[in-house]
Amino acid sequence: AKSEIPDCPSESVEFRSRPGTQHVDEEENTEASFYNQAQVAVELYWVDFEGQEQLSDSIAPGESTRQSSYVGHAWRMRAEGSGQLFKEHILSQSEEHIEVKQCGMSYSNLQGQDEESKLWLQQHGSRDGPALIDCPLSALLSEVTVRGFHVLCAVVEAGKVERLCVFANGLDQPRCTHSFRVQGGETVDAVIKLVGPQLLTRRPRPRAPSLALFTASGRRLPGHLSFADIGVPEYRRAMVLIEGGEWHWPPVQVGFVRPLHGFVHSGLEGITMKTLSLKPRVFEVKSFIEEKECDRMLEKGGPHVKKSGVVVKDSDHGKSVDEWRTSKNYYLPSEGDSILEALDERVQNLTRIRISHSELAQILKYDYNGRYLAHTDYFDPNHYKSDKGTLRAIANGAHNRLLTVFMYMSNVEKGGETVFPAHGGKPHPSDYSDCSGFRVSPERQKVIIFYNMHPNGDPDPDSLHGGCKVKNGTKWSANFWVWNVEQGHKRAEVHDRMVDRLQMWEERVDRQEEAVVTQLVAGLSADHEARVKSASSDGADEL
Numbered sequence: 001a002k003s004e005i006p007d008c009p010s011e012s013v014e015f016r017s018r019p020g021t022q023h024v025d026e027e028e029n030t031e032a033s034f035y036n037q038a039q040v041a042v043e044l045y046w047v048d049f050e051g052q053e054q055l056s057d058s059i060a061p062g063e064s065t066r067q068s069s070y071v072g073h074a075w076r077m078r079a080e081g082s083g084q085l086f087k088e089h090i091l092s093q094s095e096e097h098i099e100v101k102q103c104g105m106s107y108s109n110l111q112g113q114d115e116e117s118k119l120w121l122q123q124h125g126s127r128d129g130p131a132l133i134d135c136p137l138s139a140l141l142s143e144v145t146v147r148g149f150h151v152l153c154a155v156v157e158a159g160k161v162e163r164l165c166v167f168a169n170g171l172d173q174p175r176c177t178h179s180f181r182v183q184g185g186e187t188v189d190a191v192i193k194l195v196g197p198q199l200l201t202r203r204p205r206p207r208a209p210s211l212a213l214f215t216a217s218g219r220r221l222p223g224h225l226s227f228a229d230i231g232v233p234e235y236r237r238a239m240v241l242i243e244g245g246e247w248h249w250p251p252v253q254v255g256f257v258r259p260l261h262g263f264v265h266s267g268l269e270g271i272t273m274k275t276l277s278l279k280p281r282v283f284e285v286k287s288f289i290e291e292k293e294c295d296r297m298l299e300k301g302g303p304h305v306k307k308s309g310v311v312v313k314d315s316d317h318g319k320s321v322d323e324w325r326t327s328k329n330y331y332l333p334s335e336g337d338s339i340l341e342a343l344d345e346r347v348q349n350l351t352r353i354r355i356s357h358s359e360l361a362q363i364l365k366y367d368y369n370g371r372y373l374a375h376t377d378y379f380d381p382n383h384y385k386s387d388k389g390t391l392r393a394i395a396n397g398a399h400n401r402l403l404t405v406f407m408y409m410s411n412v413e414k415g416g417e418t419v420f421p422a423h424g425g426k427p428h429p430s431d432y433s434d435c436s437g438f439r440v441s442p443e444r445q446k447v448i449i450f451y452n453m454h455p456n457g458d459p460d461p462d463s464l465h466g467g468c469k470v471k472n473g474t475k476w477s478a479n480f481w482v483w484n485v486e487q488g489h490k491r492a493e494v495h496d497r498m499v500d501r502l503q504m505w506e507e508r509v510d511r512q513e514e515a516v517v518t519q520l521v522a523g524l525s526a527d528h529e530a531r532v533k534s535a536s537s538d539g540a541d542e543l
């Protein structure tokens with residue numbers, strides 16, 4: 001059996017840019033698009049007239065970049081991190097489209113050049129191989145790459161973890177992209193150290209949180225424990241390594257419904273989280289806020305709302321706030337109010353991110369014609385170069401608003417939708433007040449979660465969103481912003497206890513949660529099996 005993934009090319013001798021038919025200064029100008037279809041980030045180098053590589057861009061998996069260049073110029077694409085050569089290309093015509101595919105698999109880069117792993121992967125790398133069937137993957141792998149969200153499947157033999165089969169960037173595909181041999185006695189920290197460097201999609205940013213390993217339901221695995229300590233029952237064979245160090249929910253596919261189990265404490269049983277959009281990742285949870293919590297937010301926040309401000313970008317100094325935002329807001333403290341504290345804890349349970357990482361809830365009121373032009377909730381350091389305070393708060397981009405839980409406390413008769421103009425990767429609009437496209441309607445008690453960052457810590461420009469004009473009625477809503485680092489707004493004893501509860505490692509709780517995931521997977525597996533079959537029947541290398 002041979003692998004579907006081709007070997008990587010080796011470097012050609014004398015590979016370099018050559019002037020076209022004309023003199024160097026009269027070369028034929030051209031544009032080229034480079035598409036990264038590999039599972040890892042790719043570095044794009046221009047190879048100059050002397051054969052020296054000049055780094056010109058880094059392309060995340062699934063992304064592309066455009067370069068202006070010249071006919072006869074030479075380009076090399078390498079895996080970021082390992083430097084493995086993926087492709088060499090000489091531009092021959094104008095408007096070229098160059099695709100970079102996975103080659104060699106990263107097992108060729110594995111520590112110790114594990115030949116046996118390579119062989120094993122060729123034989124068992126497909127999902128219908130015996131090992132992978134035990135791994136609950138269906139609620140974790142998605143139709144799109146989820147940058148920096150790596151699914152690890154523990155392959156257990158004789159009760160011991162033998163290998164980790166990895167689906168880099170959480171993409172649903174018939175075979176795993178990497179295989180790592182382990183002893184089974186390694187600690188979680190050691191596993192991260194072994195696997196992490198091979199999977200990184202970007203260079204780590206100074207001061208950014210470090211990689212972390214989670215269970216399939218988003219519980220952080222303590223670094224000092226080993227697989228032997230934590231055990232690998234069936235429900236825990238699939239784990240997730242997240243580059244940005246904080247949990248992200250994978251979108252799976254539009255319409256995917258994930259039950260939120262007992263971990264979310266609420267009088268409401270059976271609430272679910274539904275995927276509304278893959279790019280950006282948007283999820284909806286109906287009936288998330290209890291009636292009495294909606295009432296309490298309005299009662300406590302309502303009388304205090306004041307004209308909203310915005311953190312003004314360098315380029316927008318001197319403009320009036322009304323140009324973007326005509327809502328009123330108020331930051332509502334929860335401390336000492338048991339109803340609001342319960343909501344805090346439910347948000348923590350929903351996001352799996354410590355409540356200490358959130359800002360105070362920002363209550364918003366929109367009256368007739370109130371709206372908020374499209375913007376991103378993260379702060380782009382390039383836009384705040386002259387605002388040292390903001391730059392400090394975001395550690396030059398390493399710290400940011402990871403996600404937004406957007407809450408609706410009223411039904412709006414007409415208008416007031418939340419719009420995502422870059423939905424599906426569409427280019428940013430020229431008119432930020434345009435409310436056409438993908439929209440979510442306000443509905444009392446409902447929340448949406450959208451991710452402003454990718455799991456690798458990069459900001460996600462597709463998370464652009466705005467609030468459409470309210471045409472009839474009053475829109476009451478709230479921003480619940482959760483950062484990838486602690487914020488210090490919620491440091492009361494009650495919040496510390498919530499954080500402790502999230503971090504508590506208890507086998508019993510984990511089993512309950514994972515049982516739900518496993519059941520869910522049982523329900524999905526027919527669908528999943530069908531997808532694997534259709535994917536592998538067109539492969540030429542069946543055993």
Ligand SMILES: O=C(O)CCC(=O)C(=O)O
Pocket residue numbers: 364372377416417418419465466467468477479
């Ligand atoms: O009102 C909406 O639907 C969106 C509001 C928003 O994006 C914000 O306040 O940051």
Ligand SMILES: [Fe+2]
Pocket residue numbers: 375376377465
């Ligand atoms: Fe926003």
